[in-house]
Amino acid sequence: MKKIKKxxxxxxxxxxxxxxxxxxxxxxxxxxxxTANSKNNGKSGEAETxxxxxxxxxxxxxxGPVKExxxxxxxxxPTIKIEYTPIPWKDYFQKLTVAYSAGSAPxxxxxxxxxxxxxxxxDKYMDLNPFIEKSKWDGKEDYFPDxxxxxxxxxGQYGLLMPDIRPLVWRKDFxxxxxxxxxxxxxxxDELFTFAEKLKKVETGKTVRAGIDIPSSxxxxxxxxxxxxxxxxxxxEDGTPTFDxxxxxxxxxxxxxxxxxxxxxxxNGLRLEGSLFQNSEAAMGFTAPYALVxxxxxxxxxxxxxxxxPKGSAGKQTALMxxxxxxxxxxxxxxxxxxxxxxxxxxKENLLQISVASGYIPARKSLKEEYVKLAPENQVLxxxxxxxxxxxxxxxxxxxxxxxxxxxxxxxFAAKTPEQAMKDNAQKAKxxxxxx
Numbered sequence: 517m518k519k520i521k522k523x524x525x526x527x528x529x530x531x532x533x534x535x536x537x538x539x540x541x542x543x544x545x546x547x548x549x550x551t552a553n554s555k556n557n558g559k560s561g562e563a564e565t566x567x568x569x570x571x572x573x574x575x576x577x578x579x580g581p582v583k584e585x586x587x588x589x590x591x592x593x594p595t596i597k598i599e600y601t602p603i604p605w606k607d608y609f610q611k612l613t614v615a616y617s618a619g620s621a622p623x624x625x626x627x628x629x630x631x632x633x634x635x636x637x638x639d640k641y642m643d644l645n646p647f648i649e650k651s652k653w654d655g656k657e658d659y660f661p662d663x664x665x666x667x668x669x670x671x672g673q674y675g676l677l678m679p680d681i682r683p684l685v686w687r688k689d690f691x692x693x694x695x696x697x698x699x700x701x702x703x704x705x706d707e708l709f710t711f712a713e714k715l716k717k718v719e720t721g722k723t724v725r726a727g728i729d730i731p732s733s734x735x736x737x738x739x740x741x742x743x744x745x746x747x748x749x750x751x752x753e754d755g756t757p758t759f760d761x762x763x764x765x766x767x768x769x770x771x772x773x774x775x776x777x778x779x780x781x782x783x784n785g786l787r788l789e790g791s792l793f794q795n796s797e798a799a800m801g802f803t804a805p806y807a808l809v810x811x812x813x814x815x816x817x818x819x820x821x822x823x824x825x826p827k828g829s830a831g832k833q834t835a836l837m838x839x840x841x842x843x844x845x846x847x848x849x850x851x852x853x854x855x856x857x858x859x860x861x862x863x864k865e866n867l868l869q870i871s872v873a874s875g876y877i878p879a880r881k882s883l884k885e886e887y888v889k890l891a892p893e894n895q896v897l898x899x900x901x902x903x904x905x906x907x908x909x910x911x912x913x914x915x916x917x918x919x920x921x922x923x924x925x926x927x928x929f930a931a932k933t934p935e936q937a938m939k940d941n942a943q944k945a946k947x948x949x950x951x952x
Contacts, residue, residue, distance in 0.1 A: 565853045568622035570601045570615075572608040572840060574788075577809040581873035589860045596853050606786045616640060616845075623848040624857060627675060629666070629838040629906050634913035636669045642844035643672035647855035655862050655880065663879045666906060667841055675841030676862060678876045680804035681900045682741050682836040683893075684708075686821045690715055690725070690799040701800075701821060705745055705828045708800070709770050715799035716779040723778045729793040729801030730771060731785030732928045736920050738785070741802035741836045742767055744905060745828025750920050755912030755949050759920050760942035763829075768934040772927050782928065802836065805897060806875025822893035824900060837904035839876065877901070912949055919945040 571582060579602045586598045601622070603611055609631060615621050621640070632641075648656055655676070656664070667675030688698035694715050702708040712727030730738045740750060743764060750759035758764070774780050781792055792798035794807050796815065802825065812820060824833045842861060844854050860866060864880060868887065871878040877897055878887055888894045907913055923941040927934040946952050 564595055564597055565850050566597045566599055567624060567848075567850060567854055567857060568601070569598050569857070570603060570608075570612065570622040570625040572603055572605045572626050572628065574602050574604040575790075575810075577806070578602065578874050581870045584873075585861060585866055585870055588866070589857055592860070593853075593856060596856065598857060604788055606788060619847070621845040621847055623850055623854045624842065624844050627841045627843045629677075629841070630913045630917065632667065632675050632841050632843065633669075633907055633909040634911050636674050636909075637911055640846055641674045642846045642848065642851065642854075643674060644676070644844065644855070644858075645671075645673050647851070647859075648673060651855065651859060653859060653862075658864075658880045658882050660879055660881055660901060662837075662901070662904070666837075666839075667843075669909070675843045676858065677839045677841050677879060678871075678874075679837055679839040679879055679901075680806055680876055681897050681904055682737070682802040682804060682825075682838070683822045683896055683900055684800065684825050685793060685803045685808065686800045686823075687793075687796070687815070687819060688821050689815070689819045691821075694799070698821070701823045702826045704826050705742060708742075708826050709774060712774055712779045712800065713777060716777075718778055723781055724797075726781040726792055726798040727774065727779035727800065729791055729798035729803065730774070730780055731791070732775075732780070732782040733925055734785035734921060735924050736917050737836060737838070738802055739767070739771075739920065739924060740907075741825065742828070744834040744836065745825055745830070745832050747828070747830030747832050749905075749908055751908060751910065751912060751916040751945075753908050753910055755910050755916070756951055757916050757919065757942040757945040757949075759916070759923065760938040765935050765938050768924065768927050768938060771924075772934055775928055780928075804838070804875070805877070805893070809873075809875045817891070820893075822896045824896065833903065835900040835904045837901070837906045839906075912945075915948050916945055919948075 571578070573579070582600060582602070586600055590597060612621070612625065647653070663677050663679050664673070666677045667673055684701055686701050691698040696711065696714065702711045708728070715727040716723055717725035736750070743750060746763040746767065748758065748761060748763050750764065751757045771780070781797060783792060785791070789795065791801065791803060791807060793801035793803045794811055796811070808820060825835055827833055842858050844851070844858065848854050861870070864883060867878045867880060868883050870876070871887070872890060884898055888898060919941040923937040926932045926937040931937070932940065
């Protein structure tokens with residue numbers, strides 16, 4: 517990745533990790549530093565190392581498999597204890613920001629895709645390459661190259677991604693109810709909007725089921741899923757916002773029309789109870805498979821369809837790839853122990869187990885055949901990884917995302933026309949980024 521121009525920490529406005537200037541911890545690379553976080557475990561005088569581990573997600577589908585993995589690690593490594601703190605996504609970045617600012621960052625923690633790429637230049641995360649080389653980690657050759665590269669910056673490896681891909685998902689039972697072929701999803705972006713109109717369900721003048729799951733607040737991921745089908749993104753690598761382009765405005769106009777026609781339900785994309793599609797309140801969506809684990813149990817896996825995204829005007833079927841990184845704090849005094857835990861997490865058998873339980877996709881190429889056999893949709897998910905993109909690496913991610921969210925809300929709630937909302941907010945982003 518190119519070195520990215522830094523922006524003021526104050527401009528991150530809560531959605532970007534603001535971290536204080538704590539430097540390299542004592543012997544962080546060899547795990548032999550201060551024993552302030554160690555205690556005697558009563559076994560031949562051996563000291564027990566206690567690692568603080570934070571991971572986003574409070575749902576049982578995440579916390580259950582993580583706890584099981586930790587139990588297996590502690591059994592195999594009796595001198596290392598993992599103190600696991602699960603935190604809802606809604607609160608995660610704020611709590612992590614406070615911890616870094618106070619000099620009490622967890623030794624190992626998760627980071628969202630956008631969070632890592634926008635803060636990696638702040639020199640607060642450990643470069644994992646020395647540990648990878650020392651341990652001869654077999655994942656270096658086995659991980660899908662794009663997934664491994666997602667956590668790299670200026671030659672360093674700062675995160676290991678648990679990827680999720682955003683296929684188009686739909687409810688086959690709702691398709692049947694609307695008189696649509698349950699095995700045939702929309703093939704083009706225009707058809708997607710047509711289907712959304714047909715699939716909406718209105719009772720006594722109120723939409724009780726959306727045709728498609730598009731959040732009105734914190735909705736940049738759904739927007740990007742459709743914008744990429746037009747061959748575009750909402751900002752450039754140098755930070756310049758591009759969400760005021762003709763394609764972006766045209767897309768938002770179509771989304772606003774859906775809203776006016778009752779095909780959407782307004783909600784916050786970060787709500788704790790999950791997305792509309794997860795809760796059977798939408799017929800279609802671009803939804804991470806890990807978010808559908810419980811839904812498959814309640815409505816039956818046979819009622820959920822998975823496909824490549826529909827083709828946009830550029831003929832693209834690019835899927836949004838995000839996920840959660842495993843990252844080590846540069847201030848940890850227990851680097852070797854922290855890496856041992858990360859390496860255990862990424863072992864083939866453990867990665868497969870946690871991926872199956874949580875709904876993430878295993879990042880190792882050698883697991884593809886075994887994983888695909890487990891469910892028919894897994895063939896689609898691995899196919900999507902051949903043309904998948906995440907947020908463009910840039911320290912301006914937070915600022916551009918903030919103003920895109922503002923623009924989407926202003927247009928949805930008719931405060932401004934889609935064109936005016938996009939142009940005004942793109943200008944505000946340029947001003948904050950000092951690009952004028």
